[in-house]
Amino acid sequence: MFRQKQPAVKLTRAQAMACIPVKGGLVQESRLESGEILLSYPDYKQPWFTRVIRRLGGPSDSKVRIKKLQLDVLGTSVWELFDGKRSVRQVIELFADKYSLHPKEAEVSVSQFLRALGRRDLIGLK
Numbered sequence: 852m853f854r855q856k857q858p859a860v861k862l863t864r865a866q867a868m869a870c871i872p873v874k875g876g877l878v879q880e881s882r883l884e885s886g887e888i889l890l891s892y893p894d895y896k897q898p899w900f901t902r903v904i905r906r907l908g909g910p911s912d913s914k915v916r917i918k919k920l921q922l923d924v925l926g927t928s929v930w931e932l933f934d935g936k937r938s939v940r941q942v943i944e945l946f947a948d949k950y951s952l953h954p955k956e957a958e959v960s961v962s963q964f965l966r967a968l969g970r971r972d973l974i975g976l977k
Contacts, residue, residue, distance in 0.1 A: 867939060867976075868938065868939050868940040868943075869938050869939070869940065870938065870939050870976035870977065871935060871936065871937065871938055871939075871976065871977050872933045872937075872939060872942065872965060872974050872975075872976055873933070873935050873974060873975050873976070873977055874930075874933050874935070874973070874974055875892065875972055875973050875974060875975065877892055877893055878890055878891070878892045878973050879891045879892070880930075883921070886924070886927070887921060887922055887923060887924060887926075887927050888921075888922045888926075888927045888930055888931075889919060889920070889921050889922075890919065890920045890921075890922065890930075890973060891917055891918070891919050892917070892918055892919075892920070892971065892972070892973055893915045893916070893917060893918075894915070894916045894917070894918045895915060918971075920971070920973070925950070925960070926964060928946065928949060928950075929942065929946055929961055929964055932945055932946065933974065939961070939962075939965065939976075942961060943957050943958050943961045944957075946960070946961055
């Protein structure tokens with residue numbers, strides 16, 4: 852009845868740094884007047900009560916919602932570094948150089964940003 856979630860693949864730190872971030876194919880980006888990027892993406896996840904109503908024979912709302920996420924200046928600069936060729940390590944190094952950050956500080960910031968985008972299925976790692 853309930854599907855079990857697949858266990859997350861555990862990567863070592865070195866393996867994670869060697870991965871290449873890839874933008875999701877269904878993500879649309881537009882640049883705002885401020886220079887920041889606005890991401891639009893489909894949200895296929897339904898709230899739990901919608902699933903319950905549908906299972907009980909209620910009306911099925913099959914519309915796919917479009918969600919939007921506005922990136923700030925730092926998020927925009929990291930997003931622009933995702934070209935499908937650079938590794939996570941290279942993105943962190945470029946980000947640290949651009950904003951004169953300590954490498955560890957840049958690593959923490961970029962890693963958290965990658966996790967947040969990954970949870971929304973906006974990026975993948977290859």
